[in-house]
Amino acid sequence: MIGYYVHHHGLGHRNRAVQIARELTTGVVGFSSLERPADWPGEWVQLPPDDAGHPADPTANGVLHWAPLHHPGHRERMGLLADRLRTDVELMVTDTSAEVTLLARLMGVPTAVMAMRGDRTDRTHRAAYDAATALVAPWSRETAEPYWPGEWTRKTMFTGAISRFDVPSRPPEPESGADQGAGRSGPDRAASSAGGAAEPADGAAQRNSVLVVWGRGGTVVGEAEIEAARAATPGWTWTVRTPDNPSPDLWRELQEAAVVVTHGGNNAVAELSAVGARAVVVAQPRPHDEQLATAAALDRAGICVGLSEWPAAAEWPGLLGRAGQLGGSRWSLWRHGDGARRAARALEAVLSGGGA
The missing domain is CATH 3.40.50.2000 (Glycogen Phosphorylase B;)
Incomplete structure (x- = not known):
């Protein structure tokens, strides 16, 4: 069983998680403060929020990004994650949370971090990226971050871009009221799996x-x-x-x-x-x-x-x-045309012990 933690800020993390989860051939359980997406293919554990009120020392003196003291929501959500890490989750994917990454690793569960661009060399990110079994970068090797440590690059699977407009291996179930951001329709024909753009629509630019x-x-x-x-x-x-x-x-x-x-x-x-x-x-x-x-x-x-x-x-x-x-x-x-599929295969390789 693969666990997949989805950060609640914005909808980009959730949309990407759905694209990848639909390409997995093994069981997947999602964890998030967000509601279960209509087309999520497996179980979904909705976590209680931990960002309300007046948090006490949420960074643990600068060691972590978010772990507020005496917060019942935070304690409950980490407990729910720990319960599943103790029982049936064999790989934890985080998109994104350094704390969940470290929790899983402390419990002896392999971790795969959905990497993000920018300066991730702060103390907390460095610990999470260093501890991760694998990193999954939704961009190409040709456009890799030039200043990443070599040890990160060596364990990274560069999937290329992951778009909701890529054509999945399995068509999604019909949506019912799902938020689709600034638009509601997808492509009418397949994008090229060789990495080019999708075929043009009938009308020219x-x-x-x-x-x-x-x-x-x-x-x-x-x-x-x-x-x-x-x-x-x-x-x-x-x-x-x-x-x-x-x-x-x-x-x-x-x-x-x-x-x-x-x-x-x-x-x-x-x-x-x-x-x-x-x-x-x-x-x-x-x-x-x-x-x-x-x-x-x-x-x-x-x-x-x-x-x-x-x-x-x-x-x-x-x-x-x-x-x-x-x-x-x-x-x-930037893209290969099958980023979600590549990410899914990379995660399954880590699950089977083959690495990124």
Whole structure:
């Protein structure tokens, strides 16, 4: 049995977990404060929250990220995890929690950490990544983090991007009210398992059209910044999609846009890679500079325009032009087309004792 811990912040961790879990050929049990996804293929243990109230020493004097003292929710959730680690969980996957990774390892259970970009050399991340049996990186070896310690790289499976727009080995069960972020539709045809973008939709890209795909929280970009960019590019038509204004068919809109503008979140970038979009990726502030590292890797590889912050309005005409010139052909450096399948096979190899 594989245990899979899903962090509750945002929905990206959950969406990725579902994609991977559906490719597993062994039993899987999910653990999270989030509700069970409609298409989760196995058991789901909903954990009590541990982020309410006024936490006492949640970092254990800087040793951990989150382990508040005297918190009944935290104690209960760790107890529920320990019960299953003691009985039937033979591999614990964490996406992400250093504390759950270390708990599993202390109980003698192999661990696989879904790696994240950015500076993970702080004391807590270093302990978790060092202790992990394997790391799973949802990007390619060609775009690996240049400053990772060699011991991390040696035990890493580079799966390439994992997108909800990749075609699974097994079709998902029909969804019932599942949150699908800024769009609700998927591709009508298979993405190439050889690593290229999916086949184009029937309609060609609409000339001088910009599609902005943006999240709800943790952003410093609002309507004023987007409107200023729109005003500075009078020859372009801008469409903005957010969780409050979702797309009726995000797959189609991604394909039809001349340029897509989005943040540097892992799942947003994975969707750009699935469609082979001409894109501008703007990093948003995140712990450990995760999105900064993603945008830098994209720009460094010449895949698309990667920016460290939202630019001044006057820069947008040039940025859109540069994105168009780069095109979308280099997304093959980022994805293989079957990232979830590769991740599942890597996890099963660790489960069987074969390593990453």
